[in-house]
Amino acid sequence: MAMGEGGLFGVAKKNCFKELFYGIDYHSHLATEYGGLAIFTRGNIFRSSKYIGDAQFKSKLKFKELNKLGTYGIGAVSEERQPAYVEGQTNFALVSDSHIKNSNSLIEILKKQGISFSPRRDKITDASILAKLINKEENIVTGIEKALSAIEGDASLLVLTEEGIYAARDKYGLRPLVLGERDASFAIATETCSFPNNHFKIKKYLQSGEILFFNEEEFRTEKIIQGSRLNICPFFWVYFGNPASSYENISAEEARYNIGAAIAKQENLEADFVAAVPNSGIAHATGYSHESDTQFKRALIRYDAGWSRSYMPPIQEKRNKISYFKLNPVQSLIKNSSMVLVDDSIRRGTQMQRLLEDKIWPHNPKEVHVRIASPPQFYPCIRGEGNPDNLATRKAIAELEGIVNKDVTDDYVTEYRTDAEKYNKMVDQIKKEISATSLKFISLEDMIKSINISKENICKFCWTGKKYY
CATH class of the missing domain: 3.40.50.2020 (Rossmann fold)
Structure with a gap:
């Protein structure tokens, strides 16, 4: 795997499923293997993930079958099955656009701390490693900060909770994340081309290492991880990014x-x-x-x-x-x-x-x-x-x-x-x-x-x- 390995989309809006579904689909050019989503609905987190290597996202994750009433939702197209889900002090789902080079050592460290994983290594995803790293900390923000500091490589991620959505851009800014806004709602995306037809306008480009929280009413920056710097992949402009998107405010x-x-x-x-x-x-x-x-x-x-x-x-x-x-x-x-x-x-x-x-x-x-x-x-x-x-x-x-x-x-x-x-x-x-x-x-x-x-x-x-x- 290399370059363009995944795209993320999340939305906070009353009855958000339509925007979530089509927002994720606008990222289909960034990965070919899996599409998945999670939505907070009726007090629970509903999740679905499908293999899309032989068909399009829209045809595998069927809109009519999955349509749920909910206010918060996240999703991804990627090379691994997502979302990950964790039950703990706070139940949450997580999607990531990541490449963790020290995953084996992190798994062993977590196992020694009594945290269990699937016995099959090929079933352990980057998203599941990140979720378990986050879950062992006292709160989501601290968990994200420590998780992104523990990995070798990069990871941008979205975390869905009952209070709203946490978004974090990787410490090196290799992959973009952008916040969009419309009346009484916010969205987060890798690709800004997912905004116009969902009636969102660009609100801000997340900084490298920025951890942001939003719900349907507000957004706020929780933290910017120390030592973060911008090293975005230029192939977003040259090659695999959608031509209708902008990155760092550059078309x-x-x-x-x-x-x-x-x-x-x-x-x-x-x-x-x-x-x-x-x-x-x-x-x-x-x-x-x-x-x-x-x-x-x-x-x-x-x-x-x-x-x-x-x-x-x-x-x-x-x-x-x-x-x-x-x-x-x-x-x-x-x-x-x-x-x-x-x-x-x-x-x-x-x-x-x-x-x-x-x-x-x-x-x-x-x-x-x-x-x-x-x-x-x-x-x-x-x-x-x-x-x-x-x-x-x-x-x-x-x-x-x-x-x-x-x-x-x-x-x-x-x-x-x-x-x-x-x-x-x-x-x-x-x-x-x-x-x-x-x-x-x-x-x-x-x-x-x-x-x-x-x-x-x-x-x-x-x-x-x-x-x-």
Whole structure:
């Protein structure tokens, strides 16, 4: 798992189920495995969780079957089954968007304190670990603070109680949380695109490490955890965030447009048209098109029905299948054309390689110039557990250096990141592997400038290998 592993939504409102249901659904692009919700109704906490890997959230958690009268509700789409539920001094349900790297040691510590877990390790979720850490403290706020301080990694979470909802953004601000407001109600979300059609307006962006409480009448900041700092993942703007959302008050759609324009400013390439790998590449390609005064055409059409995002599934075979079937080429546009093809990122390089080989070159274009809206990635996402040597950059370095049956070391990575000549050779090798006419990536500096955020405030692990914690 890596990047975009989950999204959270919560609401406090009289008869809140409709807003809760559709608010969660607006986060479906962030995860593919499970959808779940909890609602405080008739003095109890009702919970439901379903596997959504083979269907959409709306079709698995059916509105009519689950519709409950209640004032407070929380939910998530994620890679693990949620919500967690705890009975204690305060009964509560919890959903999290988290990646806990020291989960095994935390489980052992809690077991020694007499706290029980499922005997099957694969059934123990991040959400359940966080819930048990919180439950052993004297109150919810202290429990959240100590839980977020105990973990290695990151966790944003929502806690549902009979008094209202507690929301906490992770200490490093890797993932966003935003409070929305409308008459006599509040909502909390990862994605602000979940607000407008539910008639909420943005009230505030939670700070890193902020613990906030709200009910249908009020909200208040309970605490900001000491030592918190902002290191948000820039891929919310570049790739997996909804283009209608904003993060840190910066529009994802506008950031993508700016990135595409920045790429175009660096060259004077003549082409018949600019195309995007949809959907996230569309705004990048639009910015490139306007800046370069080259018309935009939809040479690839995305067929969304029933297909999730291709980078999300944990199995490579499934990623390949989704990538293949969800994109349809417009053959008449591609034939005999010189085209610029803009995509958000290249990680392993396999999807771009197959895209060009299966969907573009068979229709006889003259040239295919690939432009990438993020820098070459030298490290897997800090939230992920993938093999670094599967990345396109490291495969190219291995080929250039004749490295066989051993890892590409960080010394090689540093050389190819910082030495302009070696960097260009690496990019040229990736270009050959994906069968492009030419290949260019935006620089890290230009990407950050285009987003309009300080370089100190984003996670750069994919490119530098430097951890935020």
